[in-house]
Amino acid sequence: MTTDAHPVNPGTPPHATRRFDAVICDIDGCLSPEHSGPMDVPSLAKIAAHNHLAQDQHDRPVVTLCSGRPQPFAEAMCRLIGNRTLPIVCENGVWMYDPITNEYLMDPAITEHHLEMVAEASRWVRTDLGPRGVAIQPGKAASISLYHRETDVLRGLLPEIERVFAREGWGLRVSMTWLYINCDLAHVSKATGIARLKQRTRLTRERLAGIGDTTSDLAIREHVAWFGCPSNAQNELKSRADFVASKPEAEGALEILCRVSV
Ligand SMILES: [Mg+2]
Structure with a gap:
């Protein structure tokens, strides 16, 4: 089983002269x-x-x-x-x-249950928000980033997204960045x-x-x-x-x- 323990990096080299590593x-x-x-x-x-x-x-x-x-x-x-x-x-x-x-x-700490929850939320985004011009940023595995070419439209959807996530019990933290709405697992x-x-x-x-x-x-x-x-x-x-x-x-x-x- 893969663990987080690093097999190679020894921390600060003893001969390092730098202030930060x-x-x-x-x-x-x-x-x-x-x-x-x-x-x-x-x-x-x-x-x-x-x-x-x-x-x-x-x-x-x-x-x-x-x-x-x-x-x-x-x-x-x-x-x-x-x-x-x-x-x-x-x-x-x-x-x-x-x-x-x-x-x-x-x-x-991310379980199969969490991955299923993200998949369910992604399905809702695709079916409900997709027709309104919202796209999911490709490449994410256990979170969802939503994009709309008009950022103000995206920002306006924030309350609805939070409401649906709470109603469905999807434990995702919803936050607005400059251009995206990020939906991340709460933990x-x-x-x-x-x-x-x-x-x-x-x-x-x-x-x-x-x-x-x-x-x-x-x-x-x-x-x-x-x-x-x-x-x-x-x-x-x-x-x-x-x-x-x-x-x-x-x-x-x-x-x-x-x-x-x-
Ligand atoms: Mg930044």
């Missing part, structure tokens, strides 16, 4: 744009160069990921930024993906995902920094010793940050990495 970074709004436009590839290439040095020289923290994005998208980002040594958290804690062992580790979150990552890597709060842009990243904030935001972050999160970059998204993330690499 890892930076747990959100994806949307931090490494890639919130909208559907192209990624800032030159900045991401610089982050990959940072990661190669971090993993070869242990002189700066390795950037890893904690995202609501589906596992395939997050795995692609993990490879793009050159993270080959630390697990990432995907789908708001449903998955941990380990680039060392290539394992896909679903949270063991699974970025926070539970990060707890699993910490357990697997033996990394502690004191050895971790973080980057986020929305209040769902408060889970990152609470699990790390130092936290930075790109300039596009929500004000509520900026007020909880140790540092706010002057630039947005990936350029802001680079600025933050300079701060934590001393």
